[in-house]
Amino acid sequence: MIGIPGLEDAHIWISIPICSMYIIAIVGNTFLIFLILTECTLHEPMYLFLSMLALGDILLAIVTIPKMLAIFWFHAGGISFGSCVSQMFFLHFIFVAESAILLTMAFDRFVAICFPLRYTTILTHSVIRNLGVASVTRSFLICFPLIFLVYWHTYCGRNIIRHSYCEHMDIARLACDNIKVNIYYGMILALFSIFLDVVVIIFSYVLILCTVFRIPSRDARHKALGTCGSHVCVILLFHTPLFFSSLAHRFGGHSIPSSVHILIANLYVVVPPCLNPIIYGVRTKKIQERIL
Numbered sequence: 368m369i370g371i372p373g374l375e376d377a378h379i380w381i382s383i384p385i386c387s388m389y390i391i392a393i394v395g396n397t398f399l400i401f402l403i404l405t406e407c408t409l410h411e412p413m414y415l416f417l418s419m420l421a422l423g424d425i426l427l428a429i430v431t432i433p434k435m436l437a438i439f440w441f442h443a444g445g446i447s448f449g450s451c452v453s454q455m456f457f458l459h460f461i462f463v464a465e466s467a468i469l470l471t472m473a474f475d476r477f478v479a480i481c482f483p484l485r486y487t488t489i490l491t492h493s494v495i496r497n498l499g500v501a502s503v504t505r506s507f508l509i510c511f512p513l514i515f516l517v518y519w520h521t522y523c524g525r526n527i528i529r530h531s532y533c534e535h536m537d538i539a540r541l542a543c544d545n546i547k548v549n550i551y552y553g554m555i556l557a558l559f560s561i562f563l564d565v566v567v568i569i570f571s572y573v574l575i576l577c578t579v580f581r582i583p584s585r586d587a588r589h590k591a592l593g594t595c596g597s598h599v600c601v602i603l604l605f606h607t608p609l610f611f612s613s614l615a616h617r618f619g620g621h622s623i624p625s626s627v628h629i630l631i632a633n634l635y636v637v638v639p640p641c642l643n644p645i646i647y648g649v650r651t652k653k654i655q656e657r658i659l
Contacts, residue, residue: 368434368438368444368446368527368528368530368531368532368533369438369444369527369528369529369530370435370438370439370444370531370629371531371626371629371630371633372529372625372626372629373624373625373626374626374630378438378439378440379439379440381439381630381633382436382439382440385432385435385436385439385633385634385637386432386436388637388638388640388641389428389432389436389637389641391641391645392424392425392428392637392640392641392644393425393428393429395641395643395644395645395648396421396422396424396425396640396643396644397421397425398644399417399418399421399644399647399648399654400418400421400422400425402654402657402658403415403417403418403421404418406657408653408657409653409654409657412475412486412490412495413472413475413476413479413594414653414654415492415495416468416471416472416475416495416498416499417472417647419468419471419499419502420465420468420469420472420601420643421643421644423461423464423465423468424465424639424640424643424644425640426457426461427458427461427462427465427636427640428636428637428640430454430457430458430461430532431454431458431531431532431636431637432636432637434446434454434531434532435531435532435633438531439531446533448522451528451533451538452514452517452518452533452538454532454533455513455517455533455534455535455538456510456511456513456514458532458533458534458636459510459513459534459535459556460506460507460510461506462561463505463506463509463510463556463560463561464502464503464505464506465605466560466561466564466605467501467502467505467506467560467564468499468502469564469568469598469601469602469605470502470564470567470568471498471499471502472598473567473568473571473572473598473602474498474571475490476571476572476575476594476595476598477571477574477575478490479594480575480578480579480591480594480595481574481575481578505560506560509556509559509560510556512552513535513552513556516535516539516548516549516552517535517538517539517542517549520539520542520543520544520546521542521543521544522541522542522543523543525541525543526541528541529625529629530629530632531629531632531633532632532636534632535549535553536549536550536553561606561609565606568602572595572599575591575595578591579591579592593650596650597646597647597650597651600646600650601639601643601646601647604638604639604642604643604646605639608631608634608635608638609635611631
């Protein structure tokens with residue numbers, strides 16, 4: 368891997384904010400998990416789902432950032448094929464799992480606002496555990512075939528990935544034979560995981576808004592919307608760079624340099640894990656109180 372093509376001279380400067388955000392992501396999310404697990408008052412569905420998201424953020428940062436920094440600092444771009452495939456699998460696995468966790472958090476807000484009297488009976492600890500297991504299982508079943516899709520190709524010498532970490536299509540493009548199956552499966556993966564999750568999240572928030580605006584009390588409306596604010600910020604932080612990157616790839620053509628695509632992809636795996644604990648720490652009163 369060569370890092371960010373075209374910006375090799377700036378690798379050291381780029382590594383400074385990335386390293387800083389990496390440290391904040393690890394420390395912030397670890398502290399958030401510790402806080403939620405040790406404080407009995409935070410053993411509620413919303414915060415348990417948040418701890419799952421924080422764990423996913425830690426794993427996402429660990430899988431990608433250390434190798435990225437090694438490339439920037441020591442030009443250590445060499446990686447074995449097996450290690451590259453492993454990084455590819457865990458990267459996509461964590462990404463799809465986090466998307467599912469955001470969906471469960473939207474379901475949590477939907478139940479809390481639309482069915483407040485049944486909230487504790489619907490979202491029991493067993494239901495929360497089953498939703499977490501279902502998120503991980505779905506992600507594994509969707510992403511595991513990627514390993515076979517890259518291993519069944521023939522490779523004949525091309526061994527340079529113009530990126531800072533291993534993605535499915537970056538590995539597939541090194542193959543000498545046809546990779547249409549990889550392209551189609553990548554589209555199916557995005558359609559039936561990320562895109563489907565976004566559609567369901569939007570639908571749930573439409574129902575939430577319809578319920579909120581039927582509440583006669585203005586203060587109660589603001590309070591209900593306030594409980595969703597942190598989640599909406601995290602959703603936008605998670606999905607906006609993805610859609611921007613996808614649109615840039617589809618319609619940007621050669622007008623957008625590859626270095627911009629790679630730089631956005633690098634920030635994408637470090638900015639959300641860094642900002643998520645800050646967003647919830649700033650916007651959630653209970654977490655603020657527990658921190659103090």
